[in-house]
Amino acid sequence: MKKALYLLVFIYLSSSFSSDLYSQDWNLLNSKFSYNYSVNNNRSIITVRVDSLNIIETDTVYFLNRIVVDCDTCELSYDHMKYAWYDQPQFLQEQVRITGNSFLFSYPGQFIIKINEKTAGSWLFDENNNIQATVMEETEGYVFGENDSIKIIGLSTGDSIIISKNYGIVKFGSIYEDHIYKLIGINNIAGESIPGLYDIMDFNVGDIFEFHGESWVTESDSKLFIEQIKILSRYESNDTIEYDIYGQYYERNYSAPISHWDPHYHDYNKKLRYINSSGHPLNKSNNQLLSVDYVYHDGYNPFFDFKYSKLKCYRDEKGQIVKSLGSSESWDYFNVYDSANKILDRIKFPMEAQEISYAPGLGEIYYDIRGFEWWSNARLEGYVKGNDTVGTISDYVRLLSLNVTGIESSVHLFPNPVRDVSVLELPGKETSFLVRIFNIHGKEVFNSTLKGSLKLYRNHFKPGIYIYKVSNQSTQIYTGKFAVE
DSSP: OOOOTTOOTTOEEESOOOHHHHTSOOOSOOTTOEEEEEETTSSBEEEEEEEEEEEETTEEEEEEOOEEEEOTTSOOOTTSOOOEEEEEOBTTBSEEEEETTEEEEESSSEEEEETTOOTTOEEEEETTTTEEEEEEEEEEEEETTEEEEEEEEEETTSOEEEEETTTEEEEEOSSSSSOOEEEEEETTTEEOOOOOHHHHTOOOTTOEEEEEEEEEETTSOOEEEEEEEEEEEEEEETTEEEEEEEEEEEEEETTSOTTTTGGGEEEEEEEEEEEOOTTSGGGSOTTOEEEGGGOOBTTBOOOSSOOEEEEEEEEOTTSOEEEEEEOSSSOOOEEEEETTTTEEEEOSSOSSEEEEEEETTTEEEEEEEEETTEEEEEEEEEEEETTEEEEOOOGGGGGGGSOOOSOGGGOEEESSSBSSEEEEEOSOSSSOEEEEEEETTSOEEEEEEESSEEEEEGGGSOSEEEEEEEEOTTOOEEEEEEEEO
């Protein structure tokens, strides 16, 4: 069923008319812009941009970006999976030739939009399908919060196209397929931008992230785990951004009681390093073909029987724009099946596969890795950024709010684990330090200011893992852990 001709999406039109605005030049495409469109009001977001251009006599020809699409006309492969095409055009076709005031969109279809036609002006929009176009209305409206000139173009199919002088095509009706495309933004210009690598990996010192996950290996019990990381430092240089992080990891067998975390605890320090480039997969757009070399979680490369996957860009249930590499459900892993016809063979149930999702300012928010007789997955359950706490930050790992700097080399605890009596040595003999000890659930079990050393007696503690914090008057802090058997 065709949509109403005057569906205006998010554009709020006024009834007045300004000749000053119409005296400017209209332009449907800017070769420096990336245009982001929602599809049928669903979560998928596509991007249209100019990849290259050519000058032919007095005309300019734009070549638009191309994507991977399912091949619905191909025969099913032997395992009943759809093949896919790569290097395929999107709804604005593969190339656009600008001749005067006419924009000719072509391959595989062909249609023309004339930007300077006035109200009631008509032309042949699509010669092959005998579709006529007529400018139904010229008016003003607010597009991305700015007053703009608007034209509503009606088609003889009952569909419509809405164009804006400043932002190009803001709505493209379901003319050739059952999709309506609505402009939601132009990257770094107006409206919503699709996040790139720097937007996604944009952390600040003090940020905390908590992940909950599960892992399994054949012939062993499933394991549940919680991991928290804290950003300790940030360094930027040219196209590189680096972070020092501190992490704590808690694990228990699935069949163990919920409080049984302590036998499986460790902490760590690590560096994260990201190099920005136009070729980085997180700078790519929806359905773009990628080498699987980029689809790694934590540096792990599980792939051996296929070469390609694709990036997905969508709005998640929370409304944030997310990018995802790989696929653990739709099996978007490919090899080239027919290069002449640009056909990919989708591999069903690969021996090993993974999917990783990212969100701006949060980095990796989900991963699912599957191998032969093993798998692991985790999801971001909560985070602290600045004064905001979102989601779950578990009490038994809340010690990450401590700073991890300073006097580490001068603090020693031995023997560890504590079997009878152990000694916590402090820096110097004349300086007072505050020593606090917490159990694995985050409950403080010891708090005292002292000098020199502290004796830890086995019969003063229940068996388990404990965290201690040492600080002095200059706020230097060291954290460590010990076990009591």
